[in-house]
Amino acid sequence: MRPVVVICLSLLVSLVFVGCSLTAVSGGKEIFIEAGERDGELYFEPDVVTVPVGARVTFVIKNVGTVDHEFESIEKGEAGIEEIIIPPGRTRKVTWTAPSEPTSYPVYCDLPGHRAAGMEFRLVVVDDADSGESSP
Numbered sequence: 001m002r003p004v005v006v007i008c009l010s011l012l013v014s015l016v017f018v019g020c021s022l023t024a025v026s027g028g029k030e031i032f033i034e035a036g037e038r039d040g041e042l043y044f045e046p047d048v049v050t051v052p053v054g055a056r057v058t059f060v061i062k063n064v065g066t067v068d069h070e071f072e073s074i075e076k077g078e079a080g081i082e083e084i085i086i087p088p089g090r091t092r093k094v095t096w097t098a099p100s101e102p103t104s105y106p107v108y109c110d111l112p113g114h115r116a117a118g119m120e121f122r123l124v125v126v127d128d129a130d131s132g133e134s135s136p
């Protein structure tokens with residue numbers, strides 16, 4: 001009976017490892033974005049983010065400012081990123097998959113006045129060859 005227990009245990013352990021690595025891979029490359037205020041202006045940084053077609057990426061958005069900010073691109077024809085609120089000093093993550101064709105979308109903070117004050121950046125989806133990243 002004992003060998004069966006050992007086999008079961010090792011199976012369980014390998015399953016756990018598989019689960020972990022799947023989780024790690026599924027979010028794809030992390031893209032760090034800063035949101036905040038300075039000199040009377042509201043901003044996201046960088047103001048252009050480039051992602052290869054079909055890539056799965058995770059935006060890691062840190063609010064370094066003193067008020068709430070949002071991260072979204074949900075209007076018709078946009079990236080399909082639902083509104084996320086990032087309180088001051090906090091970081092939020094959102095995983096997103098780029099479409100299979102090159103395109104670009106605005107990503108913005110939709111709190112009153114924020115987008116108009118500069119809280120918007122361009123999310124650009126490019127062909128693999130143009131992204132400057134080597135394919136595996």
Ligand SMILES: [Cu+2]
Pocket residue numbers: 042068069070109110111114119
């Ligand atoms: Cu904002």
